[in-house]
Amino acid sequence: MKLKVCIAILACIVLATSTATSHTRSKSLLERLGYPEDTKLLIVHADDLGMAHSINLASIKGLETGLVSSASIMIPCSWLPEIAAYARSHPEADLGLHLTLTSEWALYRWGPVLGKEQVPSLLDRDGYLYLTETEAAAHIDPKEAEAEIRAQIARARALGIQPTHLDSHMGTLYQNRALFETLFRVAHDNKLLIRVSKEWFAAAPFLPSLLSPDDVVVNSVISIEPSVTADGWSKFYVDAIKNLQPGITEMIVHLAYDDEEMKGVTFAHPDWGSAWRQRDFQFVTSDAFRKLLKDNNVKLVTWREVGKLMKKAGP
Amino acid sequence: MKLKVCIAILACIVLATSTATSHTRSKSLLERLGYPEDTKLLIVHADDLGMAHSINLASIKGLETGLVSSASIMIPCSWLPEIAAYARSHPEADLGLHLTLTSEWALYRWGPVLGKEQVPSLLDRDGYLYLTETEAAAHIDPKEAEAEIRAQIARARALGIQPTHLDSHMGTLYQNRALFETLFRVAHDNKLLIRVSKEWFAAAPFLPSLLSPDDVVVNSVISIEPSVTADGWSKFYVDAIKNLQPGITEMIVHLAYDDEEMKGVTFAHPDWGSAWRQRDFQFVTSDAFRKLLKDNNVKLVTWREVGKLMKKAGP
Secondary structure, eight states, X not given: OOOOTTHHHHOBOOOOOOOSSOTTOTTHHHHHHTOOTTOEEEEEEEEEETSOHHHHHHHHHHHHHTSOOEEEEOTTSTTHHHHHHHHHHOTTSOEEEEEOOBOOOSSSOOOOSSOTTTOGGGBOTTSSBBSSHHHHHHHOOHHHHHHHHHHHHHHHHHTTOOOSEEEEGGGGGGSSHHHHHHHHHHHHHTTOEEOOBGGGTTTOTTHHHHOOTTOOOBSEEXXXXXXXXXXXXXXXXXXXXXXXXXXXXXXXXXXXXXXXXXXXXXXXXXXXXXXXXXXXHHHHTSXXXXXXXXXXXEEEOOHHHHHHHHHHHOO | OOOOTTHHHHOBOOOOOEESSOSSXXXXXXXXXXXXXXXXXXXXXXXXXXXXXXXXXXXXXHHHHTSOOEEEEXXXXXXXXXXXXXXXXXXXXXXXXXXXXXXXXXXXXXXXXXXXXXXXXXXXXXXXXXXXXXXXXXXXXXHHHHHHHHHHHHHHHHTTOOOSEEEEGGGGGGSSHHHHHHHHHHHHHTTOEEOOBGGGTTTOTTHHHHXXXXXXXXXXXXXXXXXXXXXXXXXXXXXXXXXXXXXXXXXXXXXXXXXXXXXXXXXXXXXXXXXXXXXXXXXXXXXXXXXXXXXXXXXXXXXXXXXXXXXXXOO
């Protein structure tokens, strides 16, 4: 079953707070976290760390402005050691794993952590992870996906990364029920929170049944769409922040510099391309964004804080 | 047995021509190639293609000036698809394989083409190829090295690269007799020439016994050393070209731009670093280098030309 839950990567919808066990008790997560019912919590999350040097540098800069509160790392990519070194020297940084089962750029590619013998269904004919989440989900044996994402978590930990959460690069693990089940099983075994949004339930009605009492479901995921022009970039984010509702929202951004490396990586692909990422970087590290958050009473949080508070409060 | 043949990567010595079967008949290779006995043939060879976007762009520029006659590609690296696309669209380019059994940069690393289950002896504790050729040679099972380099050749061909020759990144396959034997066996099976220099015979006295009649042994390999300062860069190459002797010499260069990506790749490692590669690029693409070759009656050749002529002339 293929589900259009990749909409989570694209959509900008702000819904009410929920918990895993009680989606109708819309304020209970805020209550459990110790916040007043009208609190607007936002995780500003940079994706794709480890994929390129340009992404690592821009994302570190974003984290260090304090305006990006969280990020996640792609373990199969060659720039992993650079971001792993940062994670070891900055244990306070809120870094999760951007579990990776695709390799989407035409000229710059990577394979899985495990070898072809162990995970043949993950590989395209050139020996790389599939180019798209659709192709990947159509071919992947969920058991092999499970072995691979467990290996990604193990490699991260071996390099000194203590992940605070998990999410799925290009939403590949959100493409069908079997992959969702795989992701939840691995996350639960590792006691890690997953990026899951209440707005996905309509397309994946089985999702609530996969949640455990300790899972945290965010209200909504904000992520800019290819239809937004460069001129409209700030307005998109300004509108999204002004429309934030109480509860937890995750805002996904893709940070990099519009430099030669990033132009090469994203060659002929303006969507999530080099200039796109530079625009995201400029917006989320700007004084205007800081003021916007303040003026709208938005409090930034991290996955680590959410996870700790959940454990403290108990289910 | 560990042999210091990596000196070939560093040394600048110009010797007389030889063939595989008759190292004392110093002019026979030129004769067989149809050149007068006093001809100075030079392969100007760019290493490390595929390792980084910066290297790919600078090396392609070098090839397109006509002053870099040949280059070789690292198959396990993520920028392989970019250079493979170039190879497919430029079938005249003289591109070989820079067989790769090491991953030498601290912050940017890669593994083998084969998986851990097939080639465990090639991997360090982080799951990457070893950082140095010494560590690699100390741990590698030659049978696993053979499987891996055969897989690298197969991947290259699957991506449309028709290699004209083979060489060994960081000289790992030149570190001991077993690895040399592996390299020759694979090269002979694939009917490919290998970078081998007569100047290596002193350190590897078994080398002549591994050669087949069709192998081509160059007189010498010119490669700039870490002891050369930035100020002395041009002088090193000018002296080397002025001292060229008749026969075939290979000049190894490492081309890249001194940009953010390359600074990141070679972080804290000035030897073969980002500025080093920019200096190499500037020298070998300069009008001064073109004039130097002309003034010294140096004829550039490619591995493809050498291979074709050898086949035509017969052993």
